[in-house]
Amino acid sequence: xxMHLSFFIFAPISTIIxxxxxxxxxxxxxxHGKNIVNAFISYNIYAIIMVVVPMSLLTGMAMMEVxxxxxxxxxxxxxxxxxxxxxxxxxxxxMMRDFSP
Numbered sequence: 001x002x003m004h005l006s007f008f009i010f011a012p013i014s015t016i017i018x019x020x021x022x023x024x025x026x027x028x029x030x031x032h033g034k035n036i037v038n039a040f041i042s043y044n045i046y047a048i049i050m051v052v053v054p055m056s057l058l059t060g061m062a063m064m065e066v067x068x069x070x071x072x073x074x075x076x077x078x079x080x081x082x083x084x085x086x087x088x089x090x091x092x093x094x095m096m097r098d099f100s101p
Contacts, residue, residue: 012040 019033 012037015040 015036022029023033
């Protein structure tokens with residue numbers, strides 16, 4: 001009972017210390033200690049999965065949005081550059097006509 005309470009009140013380390021001290025003296029303490037350590041490891045694995053998976057999905061979605069915005073900006077810049085080149089070519093042709101002998 002003390003091992004179960006110490007898991008929530010103090011820390012998992014206290015549970016492990018109590019288990020190590022009592023595992024040779026009482027077989028029930030050994031079984032309960034193993035179950036508590038197993039639960040602690042399982043809870044940590046579940047917690048990691050519940051944090052890592054959503055964070056990776058959110059990061060992936062954010063990166064897709066950044067990529068889409070980057071492509072849109074690059075296309076707009078390319079269109080603007082094409083318009084500027086057309087205007088420059090028109091201006092050069094006009095200057096050539098105006099200054100030709």
